[in-house]
Amino acid sequence: MPQLMQVHAHDSPRIAIDALRFGSSATGPRPPGAIPLLNHPWHISCCTPIMLGVLDTQQIEELLHAEAIGRIGCHAAGRTYVVPITYAYDGKAVYAHSAEGLKLSMMRQNPAVCFEVERMDDLACWRSVIAWGRFEELSGDDAARGMQLLIDRLRPRMVSATATPSHGHHADTAGRHAIIYRIALTEKTGRFERHDATAPPGQPLGAAADASRAR
Secondary structure (H helix, E strand, O other): OOEEOOOOOOOOHHHHHHHHHHOEEOOEEOOOOEEOHHHOOOOOOOOOOEEEEEOOHHHHHHHHHHOOEEEEEEEEOOEEEEEEEEOEEOOOEEEEEEOOOHHHHHHHHOOEEEEEEEEEEEOOEEEEEEEEEEEEEOOHHHHHHHHHHHHHHHHHHOOOHHHOOOOOOOHHHHOOOOEEEEEEEEEEEEEEEEEHHHOOOOEEOOHHHHHOOOO
16 A cells, blocks of 8 residues: 655644655655655645745734734743734734633743744645733733723634633633733834735745744
8 A cells, every 4th residue: 555655743833845846855855655746646735836935014013903812932041932812903912811720830930931823724825923022910900901901702603611811710710810910012023925916015035034033
C-alpha cells in the first residue's frame, strides 16, 4: 500500500501545503513509495496562487475589534505560559477577567505580556495580530468600566454558562471573585495569507517587512 508523505508538525502551514502539493517538505524529499497527498483520495485542493503580507494599522485594529477570543503569553520565574481568554478591546487596551489562577500570578510577577488573536478560514487564508503590552489589575471605576465593556462585547455571543470569560473561570457560578484586568497595548504587528484573487490591501512581504517587527 502506498505510504503517505510525512509533514512534520514544526513545518509552517505554507511549507506543509507545498509538501502536500509537490511531494517535499522542509525536512527533505518524500520517502520511496510515498505519494503526494494531492494524488491521494484525501487530497487538499490548494493550487490557487497565494499572497503573504503585512496588515496595515487599520486592518490590525479591525481584527482586534472584531474578535473576542485571543491568547495571552506571559513569563515568570523561568516558566512561559500561553492561555486563551475572552476579551473586549477599546482601541487602546485589551480587557478581560479571571478568577485567581496561574496567569494572574505570573502577570503580577512580570506585567510585560504578549497578546495574539487570529481569524483563520483555512491554512492558506488567515489573518493574525501579535501585540505586546503591560498587565494592569483594575479596581473601582476602572474595574466597573472594564466589566461593562466585557458584558457589552460578550453577552451577544454567550449561549451557555460556559461562555463566560475567561478560560473556564466563572466567578458567578463557582462563587469566586472575578479580577478585572487590562493589557495596555504598546506595540502591534499583523500578517495575512490569502488566496491571491481576494488578498486584502495590506502590504505584500518584501520591502514592507522592514516596517514590521519580525515574527
